[in-house]
Amino acid sequence: MLNPQWLRSFAALAEQGSFTRTAERLDLTQAAVSQHVQRLEERLGPLLIRRPRQLELTPAGRALLDYCAEVGAADQRLQQRLSEADAEQGEIGLISPGSIGLALYPYLLELQQAHPGLSIRHRFAPDREVLEAVLDNRFELGLVTLKPDDPRLSVSRFAEEPLELVVPAGEQVHCWADLDRLGFIDHPDGRAMAGRLLSRRFPGGPGVRSLPCHGFTNQIGLILEPVARGLGFTVIPRYARLAFPRQDAIHVIEGTPAVVDTLWLLHRAEWPLSARAELLLQRISPYFSIAPATR
Structure with a gap:
């Protein structure tokens, strides 16, 4: 890896066009700037053509200057990622x-x-x-x-997020027979959630596996769509229910004990x-x- 200080000296020299001005800008001696360029040329070959009043970059020098710009940009990106003050980028x-x-x-x-x-x-x-x-x-x-x-x-x-028993609008659930009549809309966590909630709400019930299954979806945003169309009930976390756009088409059956x-x-x-x-x-x-x- 090339020494970062050597690269800074070379980039400044390419901009200033003078060893003297570069040394002043970097608060270095002119000999130090010359040494940095010499070390780079030992590694990369000729980088500068030195004329009496002008410095000209060789093709290798132009390539190194491009590299210096890339390193500078990468350093800036790193500092941006590490900066605790940068909350908006x-x-x-x-x-x-x-x-x-x-x-x-x-x-x-x-x-x-x-x-x-x-x-x-x-x-x-x-x-x-x-x-x-x-x-x-x-x-x-x-x-x-x-x-x-x-x-x-x-x-x-x-x-905290309660589980909710959700039925089509206008429906009520008073006993296990009502659940059996409606049928269950399943989802990947449906049976587990329904088992936890219904076993507490209806402790004498035969269990969620005894209920007729009227549908299944693995898309959480779609679970309540068949419920809203009157095809069955489901048990779902509250935040998923709140995100459903057609709240007027569904109804939450309140009850105790809560499962949260x-x-x-x-x-x-x-x-x-x-x-x-x-x-x-x-x-x-x-x-x-x-x-x-x-x-």
């Missing part, structure tokens, strides 16, 4: 389950509109993939429904969050009641 990586992701996404877009220099990369994923992505540094922030126990992670309570999941915010514990991530958390905190305490 660069990428924010967030990975989360689909339900909270649906609720977060409009706020992420609002943040990017307010700060066009930001690029927000958001991925929906299950807990295991979220953990792997944060630990592998592919995403700076992650959200999971099960609290991990890994010393490499900083973990804090992000929000905690959403946990993750990031690597070995280094501080970027200023961009801090900005994101500050902006969404009023909507999701982020708790400040960490494990």
